[in-house]
Amino acid sequence: MTTPADILVAKLGKFVRLGQPEEDAIHALPMTILHVKPNRYLIREGDKVSRCHLLIDGYACRSKISRHGKRQIVSFHMPGDVLDLQHTLLPCADHNLQTVTNTTIGRIAVRDLSALIKEFPLIAQAFAMDVLIDASIFREWVLNVGTRDAKSRVAHMLCEFIARRQILGSDSAEQTELPFSQEQIGDATGLTAVHVNRTLRKISDEGAFTHTGRQYTIKDWPKLQNIAGFDPAYLHQMA
Amino acid sequence: MTTPADILVAKLGKFVRLGQPEEDAIHALPMTILHVKPNRYLIREGDKVSRCHLLIDGYACRSKISRHGKRQIVSFHMPGDVLDLQHTLLPCADHNLQTVTNTTIGRIAVRDLSALIKEFPLIAQAFAMDVLIDASIFREWVLNVGTRDAKSRVAHMLCEFIARRQILGSDSAEQTELPFSQEQIGDATGLTAVHVNRTLRKISDEGAFTHTGRQYTIKDWPKLQNIAGFDPAYLHQMA
DNA sequence: CGGGAGGTTGACCACCATCAACTGCTGTGG
DNA sequence: CCACAGCAGTTGATGGTGGTCAACCTCCCG
Numbered sequence: 001m002t003t004p005a006d007i008l009v010a011k012l013g014k015f016v017r018l019g020q021p022e023e024d025a026i027h028a029l030p031m032t033i034l035h036v037k038p039n040r041y042l043i044r045e046g047d048k049v050s051r052c053h054l055l056i057d058g059y060a061c062r063s064k065i066s067r068h069g070k071r072q073i074v075s076f077h078m079p080g081d082v083l084d085l086q087h088t089l090l091p092c093a094d095h096n097l098q099t100v101t102n103t104t105i106g107r108i109a110v111r112d113l114s115a116l117i118k119e120f121p122l123i124a125q126a127f128a129m130d131v132l133i134d135a136s137i138f139r140e141w142v143l144n145v146g147t148r149d150a151k152s153r154v155a156h157m158l159c160e161f162i163a164r165r166q167i168l169g170s171d172s173a174e175q176t177e178l179p180f181s182q183e184q185i186g187d188a189t190g191l192t193a194v195h196v197n198r199t200l201r202k203i204s205d206e207g208a209f210t211h212t213g214r215q216y217t218i219k220d221w222p223k224l225q226n227i228a229g230f231d232p233a234y235l236h237q238m239a
Numbered sequence: 240m241t242t243p244a245d246i247l248v249a250k251l252g253k254f255v256r257l258g259q260p261e262e263d264a265i266h267a268l269p270m271t272i273l274h275v276k277p278n279r280y281l282i283r284e285g286d287k288v289s290r291c292h293l294l295i296d297g298y299a300c301r302s303k304i305s306r307h308g309k310r311q312i313v314s315f316h317m318p319g320d321v322l323d324l325q326h327t328l329l330p331c332a333d334h335n336l337q338t339v340t341n342t343t344i345g346r347i348a349v350r351d352l353s354a355l356i357k358e359f360p361l362i363a364q365a366f367a368m369d370v371l372i373d374a375s376i377f378r379e380w381v382l383n384v385g386t387r388d389a390k391s392r393v394a395h396m397l398c399e400f401i402a403r404r405q406i407l408g409s410d411s412a413e414q415t416e417l418p419f420s421q422e423q424i425g426d427a428t429g430l431t432a433v434h435v436n437r438t439l440r441k442i443s444d445e446g447a448f449t450h451t452g453r454q455y456t457i458k459d460w461p462k463l464q465n466i467a468g469f470d471p472a473y474l475h476q477m478a
Numbered sequence: 479c480g481g482g483a484g485g486t487t488g489a490c491c492a493c494c495a496t497c498a499a500c501t502g503c504t505g506t507g508g
Numbered sequence: 509c510c511a512c513a514g515c516a517g518t519t520g521a522t523g524g525t526g527g528t529c530a531a532c533c534t535c536c537c538g
């Protein structure tokens with residue numbers, strides 16, 4: 001049986017080779033399990049945060065709201081991701097944390113997580129690598145919304161989603177359920193839902209994929225990557 | 240006399256209270272001083288990196304190139320910033336590092352920097368906070384290019400520049416030299432140089448600032464912040 | 479004096495936003 | 509069981525923001 005702690009062990013194990021003491025310590029980490037419905041806020045910008053959130057199952061995202069009320073999704077997250085590691089050192093939230101689907105969340109006190117990091121340099125290093133890869137993804141997103149046209153942007157988000165699912169190792173590349181509404185895709189790419197709709201149609205007209213609802217079937221992965229200008233190097237995947 | 244190491248001590252001292260052992264260790268850090276001309280590459284995307292770069296004097300930026308050849312500047316940097324801390328753990332560069340002005344750079348071997356971090360948890364924490372604030376700034380940039388119109392984007396970049404100069408404590412808010420060409424402002428905001436030009440004129444027509452060349456005089460700081468939708472919280476400044 | 483980079487201005491147009499209407503699906507309560 | 513509400517998705521018409529191309533100017537530096 002896989003416990004919540006196992007998911008964290010698997011995640012960190014992708015970055016460093018954990019020993020038995022580290023694994024034991026992670027299993028001993030006090031964690032409160034929550035089941036959260038879609039589109040709920042876990043944290044709001046400006047909150048003083050004293051608990052971190054491990055995503056155990058489902059999807060989540062981080063978002064910010066501009067002065068004019070537009071939402072920008074700045075990242076999406078998959079099981080194994082710690083959604084707000086920064087709150088171990090920066091207690092004031094600079095963005096929102098929202099669920100996308102039904103999720104299972106493990107809540108960990110900052111104090112406990114900090115203690116773990118202080119005691120085990122290997123774990124600290126793994127978390128540091130995670131944070132640095134996070135930052136690399138943000139840079140790619142700046143590039144995505146700053147320089148690419150609608151077709152490339154949407155295709156790029158799809159590519160990143162597929163590539164990260166593959167790193168998780170949990171499903172086939174060809175068939176995947178994209179959990180986001182077209183409005184959410186728009187908020188992530190800086191487009192309107194209407195234009196996302198038209199853009200998805202254009203890409204699928206070109207034969208890169210087909211979809212019925214949120215079930216996507218990739219027909220031509222190289223073509224999709226080509227439309228996106230996608231190069232997975234920025235994900236810094238190890239294996 | 241302020242040495243290059245002093246600049247790093249001052250930077251890290253903003254995050255944690257360094258003791259004498261930490262300061263001594265930073266001063267003992269082997270560092271090669273370089274003087275680099277404007278618009279030179281320090282690192283190119285894809286490079287295997289074994290040295291980190293401390294910006295001692297002048298300005299630098301990080302950039303990425305999209306498949307279609309457009310450059311996106313993803314961050315700009317001021318004296319005291321370590322430009323590529325991530326290379327301590329992720330040796331493959333996912334972006335370019337470029338000088339903007341004449342700069343003085345301190346080059347530090349990754350090995351030496353890693354040793355410093357391993358030996359002094361306080362220094363590790365300060366670097367971690369720096370990396371996390373970096374990530375927060377990237378998120379704000381995603382918001383900036385994703386949701387704001389040209390006027391807000393350009394104003395926001397100006398606001399961030401001024402706010403970060405103020406954190407450095409080195410000059411007055413009202414009068415500042417912006418080291419970027421209009422083309423570089425465009426590459427940072429996802430606009431063309433032509434449109435940046437028109438946009439700067441619009442903002443200054445509204446009385447927020449005046450400029451002759453790259454010398455900017457802020458006439459109405461609240462108005463500029465308002466145009467930008469600027470809230471400095473994302474900089475996580477301490478003092 | 480000449481060349482080049484950065485800045486400025488004008489004309490034109492494409493991409494994407496906006497507004498609006500309509501469809502289909504799902505869940506819920508009468 | 510049906511009626512209805514509400515959300516996500518789809519499609520059309522129209523317009524504005526910002527891109528593109530081009531010319532010209534200024535300033536600096538060789």
